[in-house]
Amino acid sequence: MNKSELGLGTWQFGPSYGFWTDQDQQASRSVLRFACKHGIRHFDTAPSYGKGLSEQLLASVIQTREDLVVCTKFMPKNPELVRKDLQKSLARLKTDYVDILYLHWPSSSLAMKPILSAACDLIQEGLVRKVGACNIPLSYLKEMEDLPITALQIPCSLLWVRSLAAFRQYAQDHQMDLVGYSPLGLGLLGGKYAKQPEDGRKDLYVFKSEAYKEYLSLLDLLGQLADRKGCTSAQLALVWARSQGFSTILAGARNLVQVSQLLATSTLELDEEEKSLLDEKAHDLTSCAPSSWDNYFGHRW
Template identity: 75%
Template sequence: MNKSELGLGTWQFGASYGFWTDQDQSASRAVLRLALKSGIIHFDTAPSYGNGLSEQLLSSVLQPRNTLHVASKFMPKTPDLVRNDVLKSLRRLKTEYLDILYLHWPSSALTMKPIMSAACSLIKEGLVREVGACNIPLSYLAEWEDLPLTVLQIPCSLLWVRSMDQYRRYAFDHGMRLVGYSPLGLGLLGGNHSGAPDDGRKNLYVFRPEAHVQFRSLLDELARLAGRKGCTSAQLALLWARSQGFSTIVAGARNKEQLSQLLQTSNLELDEEEKSLLDERARTLTCCAPSSWDNYFGHRW
């Protein structure tokens, strides 16, 4: 079974949206140094992660950049502001170009195609190598098929499998790569948070009464299978994500110990029985989310 490339996500390095408010910057730099030493070359960030802090931390460690692959994002504004926002990210990252520029979230209050066209125009300028979309409903993509979008980023997590098959099919049919984020479910799949943490995660649907029983059932199954396999629940959750056929899975780590654990999934294999059992638990849990939700945060921008 082929496993996706492992990339490092950096949301946890910069507090935003009520998450990761107590992250230590020295620990963040230690994670980045270990990632480089271990051969990770794909790094995913965004201006909204700590109001630019995540991008600045990346630049403090990823110099010289050489063959590293850096992706950042932009929030929808007017088309003429896209370039300015990207230039700000480039200055924080101390680089001349982004390998991938993602639309972070769509907005139903704006006409999105001119905004995406403005992002794509940055390819000709050499400021961006590729343009993609993150958290994007498939209905938007149908309107953008004449634009040179090459990458989609969506959740690849046992907490959320709704529409995953449709995205896989769309990406295959249109020659696009899939990048998955949050394979550890914002840290909830490690088995340490059966109850709601006292941060932004407490608002996730898995802590609603109608979903919490199924969430606990998923955690129990992860713990059982991990014990049988001789690994941790977090490793098993990441291994499941890396078996889903995405090109890259972006995982976060708040310290070196967490990253070291995740790196060991390169030496593990998930058999078909284990994958099938986890698939079933994930589908059952996701069915408990409100039908109007198209991501596990419940955002409809």
């Protein structure tokens, strides 16, 4: 299986939901410049990341689109607001179009199809190249197969493998770009957080009861395999994600050391035994989450 393209996610540049509250803006710009200089061409942002700050930081560094892929998102409100919200994002990004516009989080209290249909209409206007859905249940997608939704973004992390195979098969069957985010588990797979962090990550299921033991076991295995390969646990977690059959894996970095480590994963490989060991640990951990959950945030639609 070919290794996925590496893209840069930018949630960490715009603090939101109690995450990344101490990120330095100059460090963010440095990461973006370094990423562009060293071959990253896929950048993913959202207006909810720092209330537009992430989009603005991206625009401050990207002076020309060239061969870059720039993606942003919108939250479901009503069909009439989709275009208006995109125009606000385009103004912050200082661009005339985005390559992919994702519905960010669907809502069970709203009819999603008219909202996504309004987003698809923007393709004809040249404001959007593709429309995608992020964090969407397969049951929702199956109701919208007559719409030109051609990109699907889901978590791809050792912290959460529930339904991974089903999403991968769906994307393949429907010729959709499959984009994975959070391969480092919001930073929790780097081995630094054996204890609960102080920010919003402390509420994730991995720190609850039975899951916590499995999480520590996963960290231990990552550490052992990383030592064997002469890399970091975070790099190994990213290599695993890049072996999962996604077109693009979005990883986050908060400084130049981290983005350099992300780029170095292009020369690392897992053998079948290593991959199998990690798969087993990931399934053991994910099975500790409530059976009703379909995302590792426990978000209810």
